Amino acid sequence: MLFSSALCLLTSPALLAVAPQDTVDLAPLAPVPVQRHLDWHDRRFYAFIHFGPNTFTAVEWGGGQEDPEVFQPGEMDARQWVRAFKAAGMSGVVITAKHHDGFCLWPSAVTEHDVAASSWRDGEGDVLADLSAACAAEGLWLGVYLSPWDRHEACYGTGVPYDDHFVTQLTEVLTGYGPIKEVWFDGACGEGPNGKRQVYDWPRYIQAVREHQPDAVIFSDAGPDVRWCGNERAIGGETNWATLRRDEISVGTSKTAELNRGHADGTHWVPAECNTSIRPGWFWKAGLDDGVKSLDVLMETYRASVGRGGNFLLNIPPDDRGLITDTDVARLAALGEVLDATYGRCALAALAEGGGVVARASNVRGGEARFAASQVLDPGRDTFWAVDDDHDPEGPVRAWAEWDLASPVTFDEVWLGEPIQLGQRVERFRVLCRGPKGRWKPIGEGTTIGPARGLTVEEQTTTGLRVEILGSQAAPALSRVSLYLSPPRVAIEPAGAVAVSPVEVSLSTRLGAVARYTLDGSEPTAESPVAEGPVRVDRSLTLRARAFDGRGASPFPAQASYRVLGPDEWKAATQFLVPPAQGLRAKLYEGGWQTLDQMEGRAPVETRDAVTFDIGLATRSEQCAIAFEGFVNVPEDGLFTFATRSDDGSRLFIDGELVVENDGLHGMDRRAGKIALRAGYHALRVEWFNSRGGAGLEVRWAGPGIGAEVAIPGDALFR
Numbered sequence: 001m002l003f004s005s006a007l008c009l010l011t012s013p014a015l016l017a018v019a020p021q022d023t024v025d026l027a028p029l030a031p032v033p034v035q036r037h038l039d040w041h042d043r044r045f046y047a048f049i050h051f052g053p054n055t056f057t058a059v060e061w062g063g064g065q066e067d068p069e070v071f072q073p074g075e076m077d078a079r080q081w082v083r084a085f086k087a088a089g090m091s092g093v094v095i096t097a098k099h100h101d102g103f104c105l106w107p108s109a110v111t112e113h114d115v116a117a118s119s120w121r122d123g124e125g126d127v128l129a130d131l132s133a134a135c136a137a138e139g140l141w142l143g144v145y146l147s148p149w150d151r152h153e154a155c156y157g158t159g160v161p162y163d164d165h166f167v168t169q170l171t172e173v174l175t176g177y178g179p180i181k182e183v184w185f186d187g188a189c190g191e192g193p194n195g196k197r198q199v200y201d202w203p204r205y206i207q208a209v210r211e212h213q214p215d216a217v218i219f220s221d222a223g224p225d226v227r228w229c230g231n232e233r234a235i236g237g238e239t240n241w242a243t244l245r246r247d248e249i250s251v252g253t254s255k256t257a258e259l260n261r262g263h264a265d266g267t268h269w270v271p272a273e274c275n276t277s278i279r280p281g282w283f284w285k286a287g288l289d290d291g292v293k294s295l296d297v298l299m300e301t302y303r304a305s306v307g308r309g310g311n312f313l314l315n316i317p318p319d320d321r322g323l324i325t326d327t328d329v330a331r332l333a334a335l336g337e338v339l340d341a342t343y344g345r346c347a348l349a350a351l352a353e354g355g356g357v358v359a360r361a362s363n364v365r366g367g368e369a370r371f372a373a374s375q376v377l378d379p380g381r382d383t384f385w386a387v388d389d390d391h392d393p394e395g396p397v398r399a400w401a402e403w404d405l406a407s408p409v410t411f412d413e414v415w416l417g418e419p420i421q422l423g424q425r426v427e428r429f430r431v432l433c434r435g436p437k438g439r440w441k442p443i444g445e446g447t448t449i450g451p452a453r454g455l456t457v458e459e460q461t462t463t464g465l466r467v468e469i470l471g472s473q474a475a476p477a478l479s480r481v482s483l484y485l486s487p488p489r490v491a492i493e494p495a496g497a498v499a500v501s502p503v504e505v506s507l508s509t510r511l512g513a514v515a516r517y518t519l520d521g522s523e524p525t526a527e528s529p530v531a532e533g534p535v536r537v538d539r540s541l542t543l544r545a546r547a548f549d550g551r552g553a554s555p556f557p558a559q560a561s562y563r564v565l566g567p568d569e570w571k572a573a574t575q576f577l578v579p580p581a582q583g584l585r586a587k588l589y590e591g592g593w594q595t596l597d598q599m600e601g602r603a604p605v606e607t608r609d610a611v612t613f614d615i616g617l618a619t620r621s622e623q624c625a626i627a628f629e630g631f632v633n634v635p636e637d638g639l640f641t642f643a644t645r646s647d648d649g650s651r652l653f654i655d656g657e658l659v660v661e662n663d664g665l666h667g668m669d670r671r672a673g674k675i676a677l678r679a680g681y682h683a684l685r686v687e688w689f690n691s692r693g694g695a696g697l698e699v700r701w702a703g704p705g706i707g708a709e710v711a712i713p714g715d716a717l718f719r
Contacts, residue, residue, distance in 0.1 A: 024366035026386045029423030029474045031243055033269045038421060040182070040217045040226060041271065041451045043141070044306050047085040048275060048315035049095040051127065052103050054283040056320050060594045062101030064151030064193060068117035071103070076322025078127070078134040084324045085140065085316070088332035089339045092141035094184050094313065095131055097173055099145075102152030106176070110168050113152045132177040143182030143216070144173050148200050149190055157196025167208050174212035183209045185220040187251035202251065221259065222249040223270040229310055230256035232665050232691075234276035234301045236308035237261035239447040242271035242424050256693070264427070264473070271451070274305035277315035278328060280595040280649075280664045284317040288597070289327040291663060295556065298335050299342075307415070307454030337555040338487065347411045347483040348403075352377055356406030362399050363387040365475070373401035376481045381451075384419040384479035391475065399476050402466045410461045410485055414444060415454045417480030424450050426478075427471035431455060434464030445470075449478075459485075459510070488513040488547035490558040498563045498674035500639055502538040505560070507531035513549035526553070537562045565639075565676045571655050573680025574631065580681065580718035584630035586610040586617050593625055593689040596649050596663045612714045613686060613699045625689035630719040631681040632712065635705030643672035643709065645698040646688055652699065653685040668696050681718065 033041070053066040055073070085093055098104050104114035105127035115125045128144070135142045148166055155161045174180055185205065191197055202220075209218055217225035223246055229236050243266025249255060262272065278298070280291040293301070298314075305312040316332065319325050324332075351357050359373035365386040375383040387399045414431050418424060430445040444455040465483070469476040488510040497503050507515040508531075516528040517535065524546045537543065542561045547554040587604035608617055610628060618624040632654070634640065644650040644660050647668045652660035654675050662671035688697045702709035 024368060026365065026371075026419075026422055026475065026477055028421075029425055031267060031269045032423045033242070033271075033420060036215050036217050037225065037269055037271065039215070040311065041420065043091040043181070043311060045088075045302065045312045045314070046090045046141075046143075047081075047088075047093040048145075048277075048313045049081065049093060049131075050099070050277075050282040050284075050315055050317045051096060052099050052105060052283070053101060054099065055318065058285050058597075060281055060283060060598065061592045062099065062103065062151070064101045064113070064153075066101060066103065068103065068113060068115075069119060071115065071118045072120050073318065073320065073322025074120070076127070076130070076318070078130040079137065081131070081316075081318060081324050082134040082138045082140055084329045084332050086138050087329075088336040090140070090314075092143060092181060093131070093135065094143035094145055094182055095128070096145045096147075097128055098147055098150075098169065100147050100149045100151055100186075100188055100190070102150040104169065106173065108169055108172055110165055111153065128173065128177050136178065141179070141181040142177065143184060144177075144180055145184035145186065146170055146173065147186045147188065148198065148205070149186070149188045151190070151192060154193060156192030157194055157198045159199065160201075162198050163201045163204060167204060170205065170208050171212060174209065180213045180216050182226075183213070183216050183218050185218065185251070187221050189252060200251070219273055221251045221253050222246060223268065225270065226273050226311075227262075227270045228259055229272040229274040229305070230258075230260035232276055233667075234274035234312055234314070235260075235304045236272055236274050236310040238308060240272060240309045240450060241266055241448055242269055242309060242420065242450050244268055244270040246270055272310040273313055274301075274310045275313040275315065276301060276665075277317070278331065279317070280597070282315055282317065282594060284319045284325070285595070285597060286320075288595070289325065290661070291595075292327050292331055295331070295334055295338055298331070299338060302339070303454050303456060306452060309448065309450035309452055334555065334557070341487045341555045342413070343484055346377075346379070347409045347485050348377060348405070351405055351407065351409065354406075358404045359401065360404075361385060361387070361401040362393050362397070363391040373403070376401070376478045377403070379417065379480045379482055381417065381419045381421060381479045384477050386477040387475050389475045396470055397468045398472050399469045400466060401478070401481075402464060403481070405463045405465070408461045408463050409483060410459065411457075411483035412459045412486055413454055413456055413484040415452060415480065415482040415484065416449050416467065416478060417452050418449050419477050419479040420451050422477065423474070424448065425472045425474050425476055426469055427473060428469075430468045430470055431457075432466040432468065433460050433462035434466075435462075440464075440466055452480075487554040487556055488549055489554065489556045490515045490517075490545040490547050492543065492545060492558055492560045494560070496560040496562060498565065498639065498676070500565050500676060502536055502564065503562055504534040505537055505543060505562075506534050507545055509547040510549070513547045513554070515545050516548055517543055517545040519543055523557075524553075538564060540564050570637070570676040570678055571657070571682060573634065573678045573682060576681065580631055582611075582715065582717065583719050584610045584612070584628045584684075584717050585719050586614075587627040587629070588617060588619050589625040589627070589689075590619060590623065592623055593648070593691050594665060596625070596651055596687045596689055599625060599627060599687060599689075609719070612712070612717060613688075613697055615688060615690075615695060615697045618690075621695065622690060622692050625687070628684075628686040628688075630684055630717055632684040632701075633681055633716050633718060634677045634679050634703075636679050636703075637677070638704030639674055639676050640701055640703035640706075641672055641674050641709065643670060643700045644686065644688075645670040645696070645700070647694050647696045648689055648691050650686065650688045650697060653683075655683050665691055667694065684717070
């Protein structure tokens, strides 16, 4: 898969501003990355695999007492996994070789809680061996996750004896499966089977990695090589320093905001890795295919991780067959196609190759061509534009570079990069393009750049580009300026609906492309009808659309489902002989939470009466959940909108039907759904959970007799 093009530009010597100085080479700004950091930065996007007994028991954190016999991935094919990852443009994979339950995916000599204790493959199975061989065959690198928390091991919590045990297992993995490029340490530290907690000997664990796999980076909250981005949504900080005051951060830290943005005055190079899951939860669970992240969400996450100087670690868990699901395989293939179509070729490439770009700058270090502004259009970090140490033009702009284009270029993304082998410097920048009258107009700005900084901008067509450095810790340097045009999309409005009468649907796309569609659920082709006006939907169906332009079909699919309800599809109200009492019942839950499906099979620790949807009733602020149950009194017949806005996940059911799906780990996100109801009482259930950090829940409605969307009042709730 191609993500960049080497470019050759012409630069007029007359445009080089010469400033004599004794030392021409750009001095590093400490701290700087070592080679294993630079190799890690080049990996950019790779897979996370959560796999083990939890795959078969439908829990996120196993208790350590699982029977190894439950591990039965009868169709396991690591080559299938790796090919799916490769199709997405991923460079490698990190696997949970041992999660908190202590179960080892390799035959370990120091435990019986491993694959050898299962009858899978007659006790001869070895997941790590299979995956190592698959990665070698397909050209991907391998990393391992080992949790020091072991809820099975009897010596956990005893100090040195457990450290000996853990280092032995770490050594088995690091010496038995070829090159390991990343070692992922989870900071979770709970009780073991004896009720004790272990004080982890991190220096000893780190030394074992350095001894056996010196080229591997070590990840944990605090590094030492790579840090967590501070959230499980893979959202890097808009300000993101790859440097960290490492001695101030410990494993398990609550300083998530600092992890997200790093420290401008950091003492060590500890860049951020951004992790999330493609589907609800980290381990696979049945029935959650509808929760798989969309292409748009995955692309937004890519831009918010890789495009903010981090690396993107995307979890894709195998199912209980030992295979990546068909849904996930298709989504990964589509993601790879979109990434390639978006970043496969810089929009400046054709011009640059033909000598159609002329560069100028406010200053060129030492007046030498090797530091000219033309160098940034080769995206490798070894070629870069740099200015003299004493370059200090008047005004707020520290330095600037411009590129004149012989013919117009259209783009909607700008990516910049610094030569990070010399440190991270830029504190603030601005991007401008030449407008129709030849004047520079700002189109985007940001703070840090680091290894990569992507800006999504309104679509522009221009004959000139300018980058201004507005703040820098030392003489600024840029190694990359790239322009990309994303593939055309089809916008559908409304994007799905529940209605009681026909719906007029509009389809639109970029100028120069057409939107083709189908109403029978089939994929649009070049022969499908073109949307030249509103499309009338008078029955329940799924509309599929795709943009077509001179390059053919866009890799971005679009679809929307419409439910046009007949009279027999309205929900009838519940009749009571005695009117119910006002309020709700709140069932309170505790435990680790990643998704709301974990509520099934768990008993509430307490049930209380509630006036409304009050999460303050929870027995604790984190790792908690509530199920509110009762009835909502609908004032009139009609089509009603229900919505939840929550941190983390929530769901809303009316008369047993899921109306709002807002599950998963996220901030205060809003989701809504519609349902046709007769006037009167309707059974209501609202589920909510919080994993860690901020928490919130709002439940709202709109419809006949209510008007615009408002919070459901207490006088409409009954039990």
